Amino acid sequence: MPLEIPFDNSYARLPERFYVRQPPVPVRAPELLLLNRGLGAELGIDPDALQSPEGVQVLAGNAVPSGSDPLAQAYAGHQFGGFSPVLGDGRALLLGEMVDSQGRRRDIQLKGSGPTAFSRPGSDGRSPLGPAIREFIVSEAMHALGIPSTRSLAVVATGERVRRVEIEPGGVLTRIASSHIRVGTFQFFAARGDAEAVRLLAEHVIARHYPEVEGPLGLLDAVIARQAQLVAQWMGVGFIHGVMNTDNTSISGETIDYGPCAFMDSYHPATVYSSIDHQGRYAYQNQPDILAWNLAQFATSLLPLIDPDQETAITAAQAAMERYPALVRRHWSAVFRAKIGLVTEQPGDDALIGDLLARMVEGQADFTNTFRALAAGTPRDEFLDPAAFDAWEADWRKRLEQDTAPDRLQARLRAANPAIIPRNHRVEQAIDAATQGDMAPAARLVAALSRPFEDLAEDDADLARPPTEAERVHRTFCGT
Ligand SMILES: Nc1ncnc2c1ncn2[C@@H]1O[C@H](COP(=O)(O)OP(=O)(O)OP(=O)(O)O)[C@@H](O)[C@H]1O
Numbered sequence: 001m002p003l004e005i006p007f008d009n010s011y012a013r014l015p016e017r018f019y020v021r022q023p024p025v026p027v028r029a030p031e032l033l034l035l036n037r038g039l040g041a042e043l044g045i046d047p048d049a050l051q052s053p054e055g056v057q058v059l060a061g062n063a064v065p066s067g068s069d070p071l072a073q074a075y076a077g078h079q080f081g082g083f084s085p086v087l088g089d090g091r092a093l094l095l096g097e098m099v100d101s102q103g104r105r106r107d108i109q110l111k112g113s114g115p116t117a118f119s120r121p122g123s124d125g126r127s128p129l130g131p132a133i134r135e136f137i138v139s140e141a142m143h144a145l146g147i148p149s150t151r152s153l154a155v156v157a158t159g160e161r162v163r164r165v166e167i168e169p170g171g172v173l174t175r176i177a178s179s180h181i182r183v184g185t186f187q188f189f190a191a192r193g194d195a196e197a198v199r200l201l202a203e204h205v206i207a208r209h210y211p212e213v214e215g216p217l218g219l220l221d222a223v224i225a226r227q228a229q230l231v232a233q234w235m236g237v238g239f240i241h242g243v244m245n246t247d248n249t250s251i252s253g254e255t256i257d258y259g260p261c262a263f264m265d266s267y268h269p270a271t272v273y274s275s276i277d278h279q280g281r282y283a284y285q286n287q288p289d290i291l292a293w294n295l296a297q298f299a300t301s302l303l304p305l306i307d308p309d310q311e312t313a314i315t316a317a318q319a320a321m322e323r324y325p326a327l328v329r330r331h332w333s334a335v336f337r338a339k340i341g342l343v344t345e346q347p348g349d350d351a352l353i354g355d356l357l358a359r360m361v362e363g364q365a366d367f368t369n370t371f372r373a374l375a376a377g378t379p380r381d382e383f384l385d386p387a388a389f390d391a392w393e394a395d396w397r398k399r400l401e402q403d404t405a406p407d408r409l410q411a412r413l414r415a416a417n418p419a420i421i422p423r424n425h426r427v428e429q430a431i432d433a434a435t436q437g438d439m440a441p442a443a444r445l446v447a448a449l450s451r452p453f454e455d456l457a458e459d460d461a462d463l464a465r466p467p468t469e470a471e472r473v474h475r476t477f478c479g480t
């Protein structure tokens with residue numbers, strides 16, 4: 001079957017100043033390394049056609065499929081707090097949109113497809129293979145964990161080299177998203193005083209993501225609500241995004257940009273992995289506050305739409321922002337109550353959770369494995385001093401007695417606490433092997449991560465083990 005994608009490109013119908021049209025830049029010798037056949041089927045694109053020589057040409061950017069209208073999207077963004085008025089897709093192209101088998105509109109984007117009008121001066125518009133594989137593995141793991149995320153359809157090796165710290169093989173990732181519209185997309189137009197474009201973008205986004213809401217304040221509330229839930233879900237799996245810039249905060253509420261992200265092994269709230277996050281700005285525990293800051297930038301970009309009188313607009317936007325802290329706390333609390341198996345909500349619950357987390361820091365307990373072990377009754381082994389867990393367990397058991405459905409406790413705990421997350425050292429090992437031409441470790445990791453709440457097969461038990469000191473990865477690199 002030939003590759004057929006029923007494109008329907010709504011973003012390309014927005015005014016010309018929203019993007020720059022251009023085709024991808026071909027690569028020398030594309031080779032398909034990872035293909036997400038399940039996602040292909042979900043989209044309604046024949047996985048065999050994607051795997052065919054013609055399909056691989058498309059996934060590499062060497063051929064533009066019929067109906068595609070490739071373009072680089074404009075956006076701005078606050079990066080580590082400093083504002084860049086023009087960022088945009090400097091190494092990515094939106095091929096177009098399609099409506100999937102369930103009626104959902106999805107973007108198809110190539111990341112690493114060559115320089116564009118938005119490329120940083122002197123940069124190549126490419127991606128090393130490593131970060132493309134990392135994004136494939138981690139974004140798909142995120143989705144399997146039930147956390148909204150962009151998805152990964154394929155990784156193609158380009159047969160070309162890219163120069164970063166070292167010379168590395170290049171890769172192209174095909175990314176699927178409900179859209180690639182970011183807080184920074186709004187900022188791009190707001191910063192140039194283009195209120196008309198902000199209005200058109202808001203209308204586009206409401207029709208696409210939030211058809212139930214009305215007006216800019218409704219949109220603001222809706223984005224705040226989705227993002228508050230998202231960050232609470234990240235916290236619940238020990239995820240550290242690493243580059244929570246406003247250009248990496250999606251309007252749809254999906255996790256986007258898996259540059260220097262990582263999941264924690266042993267629990268510490270101040271954990272940072274990103275090699276470029278020198279101040280620890282985006283440390284694990286800071287994420288809800290950083291999100292508040294990013295959402296405030298979104299609110300600011302909407303002000304001219306909210307009310308012609310600036311004072312009135314600011315008052316209304318502030319009222320929306322003031323609801324955020326309680327909202328995020330409520331989501332956080334719900335996520336962690338589920339993690340300790342609670343069904344009901346009682347006043348002391350947050351303190352009980354906080355006490356466990358404090359003991360986990362002290363005991364250098366592994367975040368994922370400690371919670372997962374609650375169902376089996378073995379978490380004390382995760383603590384340097386197991387007695388520290390025993391003391392908490394007594395309080396927990398007492399609290400559980402006041403809860404409903406005690407018989408379903410084990411099943412609930414297992415459903416809320418994954419057995420496997422994409423541990424950094426495993427991702428790095430998979431990338432190293434892939435760079436040497438061996439895709440087996442990446443394929444094995446992807447398969448195991450696709451069912452994170454099931455007990456692991458015996459053969460895969462090693463994937464759930466925390467790193468040894470020698471295996472531990474201390475820093476993650478953007479690789480851009
Ligand atoms: N190799 C590169 N060549 C040109 N521009 C780049 C390159 N790497 C990053 N950029 C640009 O730098 C900016 C910030 O990059 P950042 O790492 O946040 O995004 P990204 O990882 O490229 O993409 P995304 O947010 O779409 O996942 C973006 O405008 C991006 O397009």
Ligand SMILES: [Mg+2]
Nearest residue numbers: 247248256257
């Ligand atoms: Mg980015």
